Amino acid sequence: MNRIDRLTAILTHLQSKRTIRASELAARFEVSLRTIYRDVRSLEESGVPIIGEAGQGYSLVEGYRLPPIMFSREEALSMLVAEKLVEKSLGEESSKHFKEALIKIKAVLKTSEKDLLVEVQDTIKVLKSNPSQMMNKSSKAFQTILEAISEKKVLSTAYMTFDPELRSERELESIGMFQSYDQWYLMAFCRLRNDYRTFRLDRFSHLRLTEISYSTTKHPSLQSYLDKISGERKLHQIVLEVPDGSMKYLVNSKYNNGFVSEKKVGELTEMTFMNSSIEGFVRWIITLGDMVVVKRPAVLQNRLAELIEEIKERQG
CATH class of the missing domain: 1.10.10.10 (Winged helix-like DNA-binding domain superfamily/Winged helix DNA-binding domain)
Structure with missing residues (x-):
C-alpha cells in the first residue's frame, strides 16, 4: 500500500x-x-x-465527515456475499437492520459497482448456513471465482475429485456459487466433460483467470440449475440417536452430511439428516463406531450391517 x-x-x-x-x-x-x-x-x-x-x-473533531468512500470491485462483491450470509445466519430483526445499513453503504458506490452488484446478485446463493462455522480454505478460491463470474472469463483449474480421489485439469465457465451448511460450491460448465458440474471450492488446488470470454446467455441461471438437481437427487431422511457424551464428536462433521435438526430425548439426542447418498453416509457413520444408533431408514440400517460383516470377513 x-x-x-x-x-x-x-x-x-x-x-x-x-x-x-x-x-x-x-x-x-x-x-x-x-x-x-x-x-x-x-x-x-x-x-x-x-x-x-x-x-x-x-x-x-465531532461533526467532521469524510466525502463518500470509494469501494473497489472486490470490496463491493464482498459486501454482496456478506449480505447473502447474514440473511441466513441472523434473526429477522438483526438481518433487517443489517440490510438497511448496507443500503446506505451501497448508496456511495460508483455507478459501475452498483451495476455490477445488480448483475451478479443472482449468481450467489446461500441455501443452508451454519453460523458457528467460519469459511475454510475455500476462501482462497472465492475471490478468483467472483472475478470470473463478474468478468465472464474462463477459469483454468486443477480439481481433486472425492471418489475416487483424482486430480484433473479443467476449464470452467462459471455460472454461480452457492453455500450449503459450511461448504461453498461452484456451479459451472465444464469444457472437459462438456456438461454442467458442481465443484466444492476447497477441492481446487489451482485457479487462474484466463483471458477467454464466454457468454452467459447460453447457460441456465444458478437458481434454475439448483431446482433441477434438487429434483433429480432423491434425498433420504436419516434419523440417528446419539448419547450426550458422544455429541462433541459430531459437532463439526454433521454439517458436511446434511444435518437438518436435533432434539433431546431423555439422555439421547435425536438427529435428523437429509442426504442423497446412503453409501457415503454409512461410511461416515461407521467411523463413529458405537457412538450412534441408526433409527431409520431401513436401507441405511441394512447397508450398515452389510458393511460391518464385510469388515469382519476382510479382517479374518
Missing part, C-alpha cells in the same frame, strides 16, 4: 471509531509507530481536524 492509500485508509478508520490508538493503526497497516505519527501529522497539516489524547488515541 502506498502512502496516499494509507492516509486515506487512516481517515476511514478514524471516522469508523470514536478513538483509535496509534498501535492499532500500525498493526493494521504493518508499519512502525513512527510512520503512523508522521502520517497523522501530515493529515493535520492538510486541514483534517484530528484530536490526539495521551493514553487514549486519535479521534476526529
Whole structure:
C-alpha cells in the first residue's frame, strides 16, 4: 500500500471509531509507530481536524465527515456475499437492520459497482448456513471465482475429485456459487466433460483467470440449475440417536452430511439428516463406531450391517 492509500485508509478508520490508538493503526497497516505519527501529522497539516489524547488515541473533531468512500470491485462483491450470509445466519430483526445499513453503504458506490452488484446478485446463493462455522480454505478460491463470474472469463483449474480421489485439469465457465451448511460450491460448465458440474471450492488446488470470454446467455441461471438437481437427487431422511457424551464428536462433521435438526430425548439426542447418498453416509457413520444408533431408514440400517460383516470377513 502506498502512502496516499494509507492516509486515506487512516481517515476511514478514524471516522469508523470514536478513538483509535496509534498501535492499532500500525498493526493494521504493518508499519512502525513512527510512520503512523508522521502520517497523522501530515493529515493535520492538510486541514483534517484530528484530536490526539495521551493514553487514549486519535479521534476526529465531532461533526467532521469524510466525502463518500470509494469501494473497489472486490470490496463491493464482498459486501454482496456478506449480505447473502447474514440473511441466513441472523434473526429477522438483526438481518433487517443489517440490510438497511448496507443500503446506505451501497448508496456511495460508483455507478459501475452498483451495476455490477445488480448483475451478479443472482449468481450467489446461500441455501443452508451454519453460523458457528467460519469459511475454510475455500476462501482462497472465492475471490478468483467472483472475478470470473463478474468478468465472464474462463477459469483454468486443477480439481481433486472425492471418489475416487483424482486430480484433473479443467476449464470452467462459471455460472454461480452457492453455500450449503459450511461448504461453498461452484456451479459451472465444464469444457472437459462438456456438461454442467458442481465443484466444492476447497477441492481446487489451482485457479487462474484466463483471458477467454464466454457468454452467459447460453447457460441456465444458478437458481434454475439448483431446482433441477434438487429434483433429480432423491434425498433420504436419516434419523440417528446419539448419547450426550458422544455429541462433541459430531459437532463439526454433521454439517458436511446434511444435518437438518436435533432434539433431546431423555439422555439421547435425536438427529435428523437429509442426504442423497446412503453409501457415503454409512461410511461416515461407521467411523463413529458405537457412538450412534441408526433409527431409520431401513436401507441405511441394512447397508450398515452389510458393511460391518464385510469388515469382519476382510479382517479374518
